[in-house]
Amino acid sequence: MASYKLPLKSLSLGIQQFSYHLGDTEFAIEEPSDVKRADVAVTLEVERKSEDIFVLRFDFNGSITITCDRCLDDMDLPVETDYEISVKMGDAYDDSRDNVLVVPSHWRELDLLPLMRDTVLLTIPIKHVHADGECNEAMMEKLSEMRADLDDDEAVAATDESEKTFTLGDDPRWAALKKLNDNN
Numbered sequence: 001m002a003s004y005k006l007p008l009k010s011l012s013l014g015i016q017q018f019s020y021h022l023g024d025t026e027f028a029i030e031e032p033s034d035v036k037r038a039d040v041a042v043t044l045e046v047e048r049k050s051e052d053i054f055v056l057r058f059d060f061n062g063s064i065t066i067t068c069d070r071c072l073d074d075m076d077l078p079v080e081t082d083y084e085i086s087v088k089m090g091d092a093y094d095d096s097r098d099n100v101l102v103v104p105s106h107w108r109e110l111d112l113l114p115l116m117r118d119t120v121l122l123t124i125p126i127k128h129v130h131a132d133g134e135c136n137e138a139m140m141e142k143l144s145e146m147r148a149d150l151d152d153d154e155a156v157a158a159t160d161e162s163e164k165t166f167t168l169g170d171d172p173r174w175a176a177l178k179k180l181n182d183n184n
Contacts, residue, residue: 004020004111004112004113004116005109005110005111005112006018006044006046006056006109006110006111006112007108007109008054008087008089008103008107008108008109008110009108009109010108011046011048011054012048013048013049013050014047014048015045015046015047015048016045016046016048017043017044017045017046018043018044018046019041019042019043019044020041020042020044020112020116021039021040021041021042022038022039022040022042022062022116022117022120023038023039023040024036024037024038026038026113026116026117027064027117027120033117033121034066034067034121034124034128035064035065035066035120035121035124036064036065036066036067036074037064037065037074038062038063038064038065038120039062039063039064040060040061040062040063040064040079040120041060041061041062042058042059042060042116043058043059043061044056044057044058044059044112045057045059051089052088052089052090052105053086053087053088053089054086054087054088055084055085055086055087056084056085056086056087056112056115057082057083057084058082058083058084058085058115058116058119059082060079060080060081060082060083060116060119060120060123061079061080062078062079063076063077063078063079064076064077064079064120064124065077066124066128067128068128068129068130068135068136069127069128069129070129070130070135070139070140070143071129071130071135071136071139071140071143072136072139073130073135073136073139075128075129075130075134077123077124077128079120079123081119081120081123083115083119084099085099085100085101085115086099086100086101087100087101087102087103087110088100088101088102088103089102089103089104089105089107090102090103090104090105091104091105092104
């Protein structure tokens, strides 16, 4: 696997560029993710502003394969995003701010893989489905059948419930609440 370590201490002042590729293995190495396949090119521009301040500008282009929430088939999702973060040397690691990362000053390098993986994962919409008409037809037919069965069951349950009548007067707690409401 490629190295995703950025050599912070050895970077010269000014701007340097780096290129990376995120594939299937980069999304399978840690906790499971929704990504089944990946082919994402990452361009990184690093600006070292001072001895302990760096600005990282990531540009992501490619695609990932995830599961459609509707039909459960694979679907390709384009990845086209960018991300900028400032990295500062400090006493202890602190990632509590959105676009500022503080790393211990004794660190010689920064592992970029978690930053890049998280950025790609954040491009996945909450609901990810194929465009209209692109879902698996057999699965969509089965879903329609199941919905029709559920609608029939709900109609029967609603009829059974409508036969039970309930009035506020049947329960003394409701009467006490109604009395409070009438006083206002």
